[in-house]
Amino acid sequence: MKTLKIIKIGGNIIDNEAALSSFLEVFATINSPKILIHGGGKLATQLANQLGLEVKMIDGRRITDKATLDLITMVYAGKINKNIVAELQSKNCNAIGFSGADGNTIISKKRPVKPIDFGFVGDVKKVNIETLQVLLEHKVTPVFCALTHDKKGQLLNTNADTIASELAIGFAKYYQTELYYCFEKNGVLRDVSDENSVIREITTQSYQNLIDDKVIVDGMLPKLNNCVHAIEKNVYKVCIGKPEMLYDDKANFTTITK
């Protein structure tokens, strides 16, 4: 089977022009078929502030009301996505920007309004890879922002980590699929204050122990959940770390295995 690399980058790279540019430089040179998924970063919040839009939160989680959905559609699918595509083209990587509505690639279901109404947030229901496969075969690189749709005309805000893992799972049958979560740390850390305490390997078994021992907490919980879910659904390889893991043989990072 051919290798497919699915790479997710988060807000820390998006928000830093130099970091984004040097990441895209590396990404563009990856020879195998590849897909990029990007998060949103601080731009949406900045624009919300400029527009005087109130950010609604419940239990520390953002509520996606209609105005917020419009805003992230503009920022994620418009400004961030199209500028990434244009920059990749300048580096001779033939990219096409995608939301989950484009090519009907990711259908999601609006989250139930109880117990908490998160607004226009979608949980992934189905991934259609046919169109993406055709494009990959023609050396085109899809670049996804964190939006999906319900196939009834409604765009929905969806977690970028989840989009990455669901795409990887969708491709697992057809490609030896590698999933990379790039973020600001060297990987999953045993001691969050020590960048050298990277846990090199996490198995689906040791994962549970790390939760019980409260080593994996807070934001790392849903991220790791996506990783383990992907490995269980036959994604070949899942890695978490800094973008350096993509090219530096000596880089420290975390690999999730069965």
Place this chain on the structure above:
Amino acid sequence: MKTLKIIKIGGNIIDNEAALSSFLEVFATINSPKILIHGGGKLATQLANQLGLEVKMIDGRRITDKATLDLITMVYAGKINKNIVAELQSKNCNAIGFSGADGNTIISKKRPVKPIDFGFVGDVKKVNIETLQVLLEHKVTPVFCALTHDKKGQLLNTNADTIASELAIGFAKYYQTELYYCFEKNGVLRDVSDENSVIREITTQSYQNLIDDKVIVDGMLPKLNNCVHAIEKNVYKVCIGKPEMLYDDKANFTTITK
């Protein structure tokens, strides 16, 4: 040769939710391969006002400075384009949103800064249809917003009428290409105050007479220029009128012929 319909809709449809929805209903049912190009409408100006951005004009023409380019990238490529794509998906039309950067489909050159510096405005230099052809063959419908790129990482604001005609010209060799400009009037009017004065046919020869007679003036000049250019470059058919021309046999509209 297979028929390809390239249809451009302008601000008057984009700004009217009901008109847009009923247009997309018709568009979705078109059986032949098809491409949609949409203009921007008033949303960009509204958002500029909300953000307190000053709209800079020279000789009645808008200047696209960096802030304006960001804004139209958000509104055209983000909000408008993705909502059209999502709505087409709900009508079982498998659409993918495009700017000219996506798939490297439309490369343009930033307009020279003399005599007037229009800012980030691009004049089309080259159209690459390969990726679009692959998608059309797989029954995917590209939906273009009015942005192109310079292949050096810079997005550029480009006239939507021009994008439509340049795409049509690019496809003329491979498809029997029909180009439809949908706008708020029944067609090119002999008397601008009389909707019944539609000129049914304009040839490349009568075109010059209509300009000399000042029948074609103002905003119709560049529009007709795009039409005539397309016909001269072997586009099979070019029509201007209300969206009804797409399905109503009795509709009045203007056809441009050689």
